[in-house]
Amino acid sequence: MPASSRERLGAVALRLTAPRIAVLDAIGPGQHLRVDQIAERVRTRIGRVSTQAVYDVLAALTAAGLIRRIEPAGSPALFENRVGDNHHHMICRSCGAVVDVDCAVGAAPCLTPSGTAGFHYDEAEIVFWGSCPDCTATTEGTLS
Amino acid sequence: MPASSRERLGAVALRLTAPRIAVLDAIGPGQHLRVDQIAERVRTRIGRVSTQAVYDVLAALTAAGLIRRIEPAGSPALFENRVGDNHHHMICRSCGAVVDVDCAVGAAPCLTPSGTAGFHYDEAEIVFWGSCPDCTATTEGTLS
DNA sequence: TTGGCAATCTTGACTCATTCCAGATAACGG
DNA sequence: CCGTTATCTGGAATGAGTCAAGATTGCCAA
Structure with a gap:
């Protein structure tokens, strides 16, 4: 399903840069990562990258629909790979663990x-x- | 339904203090207020109150179940009057308006x-x- | 009614996540 | 290969919230 990071960037007409490729590579399936975790992974791959660049890249990728941003109460923003479906999250109150959830009752779980x-x-x-x-x-x- | 602020505080064995009464009074039904909005209202009622005290009071009232705290993505924490039911929220992406929502499909809208x-x-x-x-x-x- | 103790409030510093800015750099269409 | 413009760097700044130490004050008991 997930093409290479380069291909995914090209598909949404985003410039191919080392930080972008590294950020996309850093976010594996099923993971929900904070900005600092992503920055750390990116730096082990391509060396020094400014924190600002990581924020910029994440914003661009989110806007392009390549990644998804969630913001649980009491936590900094988390980023995940899985996009395009209407899935939800289950979060542990004590350790903050996040797992994906396919809604049991369809795409629009509650009606207006x-x-x-x-x-x-x-x-x-x-x-x-x-x-x-x-x-x-x-x-x-x-x-x- | 809502007894006086003094009565509500007494019911949960919280000390009766001016800041607590003023905070409870400041949050009207159907409202979803930020800490700074609550602090402003409290100060017009009882004069100078430290911001820290407002945070402390809100935490105490939330822990006691007298108010509820929500934290929508991209917004500071909001506090509301309505507690004890499992209601939800509809939020406007452009202006941030929040309205209460009774879930259409029961108390537990989505099953595990x-x-x-x-x-x-x-x-x-x-x-x-x-x-x-x-x-x-x-x-x-x-x-x- | 008065003590005394612990809960509460004040003040002020501090953290953390995120954003803003100005200038340097580099991707890519021509 | 070049120029334009999107990106990245570095550093300062903001906003929300927390921490900590000491001063107050509500409330139970005497």
């Missing part, structure tokens, strides 16, 4: 209810808050 | 889907992104 007259929406974003397997195990083990 | 083995969730948070009536009208009028 009453009380929103005139309000027109085009996206329903869902976050499931809970506890990941690891944290559930740890908590159960340490409960008094 | 596949691919989340071991992940246990207790809350599904939904944000509908779109355009409010005012912004829809404005945009339509100015489209080229």
Whole structure:
């Protein structure tokens, strides 16, 4: 599914630059990475890159639809590979782990209810808050 | 439904202080206010109050379940009056307006889907992104 | 009614994520 | 190969929120 980073950049008419290629390469499938994590990975691949460049690249790639940005409450922005589908996220309250979720009830999980007259929406974003397997195990083990 | 601010504070065993009463009074039904907006309202009521105190009070009231905190992407935290029900929000992308939404399909709008083995969730948070009536009208009028 | 203690508030410094700016650099169409 | 213009660099600045130490003050008990 994911063509090479160069091909993906070309497909959306973005200039082929080392930072862009490295950023795209840095974000693997299923991952949800912070800007600093991405910058670190990029630097191990191509050496010194300004933080600003990483922000610029991420904004350009997001605008082009090559990556997706999510911003969970209490967390800095995270970036992921998977785009184009209307998937959601499940987030662990204690460790912040994020996993992708295919919505169980279709693309538009909730229909517009009453009380929103005139309000027109085009996206329903869902976050499931809970506890990941690891944290559930740890908590159960340490409960008094 | 909402008893006086003093009564509500007493009901959750929180000390009765001027900043707390003023903060509770400042957040009206249906409103979604930023910390600075709340601080401003509080100061018009009781004079000088430190910003830190406003943060502390909001944290205490949130922990006590008297108010609810939401944190939409790209916005500072917002606080609202309505708690205890599992309602959601519709947010205007252009002006940031927030309106409450009763989920159309029940309390748990989406069931846990596949691919989340071991992940246990207790809350599904939904944000509908779109355009409010005012912004829809404005945009339509100015489209080229 | 008065103490006393712990919760609460004040002040001010500080962190973190992100953005703004001006100038240097480099990709790519011609 | 060149020029234009998008990108990148470096550094300062902003905004939201947190941390910490000490001064106040609400409230329970005497």
